[in-house]
Amino acid sequence: MLTAPLRRAVAIAVAGSAALAVLAAGSPAQAAAPPEIRAAEQAQLRAIGVTAAWHVTRGSGVTVGVLDSGVDPTVPDLAGSVTVGPDYTQGADPPGYQPPHLHGTYVASLIAGHGSGPGDTAGVIGVAPAARILSVRVILDDQELQRQVRLR
Secondary structure, three states, rough: OOOOOHHHHHHHHHHHHHHHEEEEOHHHHHHHHHHHHHHHHHHHHHHHHHHHHOOOOOOOOOEEEEEEEEOOOOOOHHHHOEEEEEEEOOOOOOOOOOOOOOHHHHHHHHHHHHOOHHHOEEEEEOOOOOOOOEEOOOOOOOOOHHHHHHHH
16 A cells, blocks of 8 residues: 555656656756756746645655666766666667667656756756656667668
8 A cells, every 4th residue: 555655756756757858957047056946947847836746755765667768877867766677678679789768768857857967956857856767678769770670
């Protein structure tokens, strides 16, 4: 059974998967602002009331599964927040090919991006920035070689 805080965190993460990207690098004022202020300046996050939700939880203790094209755990805005799970697309690409994980990384950033740079004051702030991501690769990115061959 989910506790009330966990239900709220799950609701926040689900809302995050539908939100638009929040890129705070638009202006020097935004880059210097803490996450709450940067989020309040973003119409997408303001529309879903994320700063009010952050008074309840930022997703700490929650792991969100991202079933997508994979998540790049080295992206600064997700560093330390990603566990790489199974890859159900193994064999679809040639041996040695490194998939780009573009879409999955984008989705994970919307959910759990915690910013980057000095004091995490730049980059992407997600809806649940303290949440963890479990990346499970189940689809190919549009840019992958085998997907392009199959689409022709």
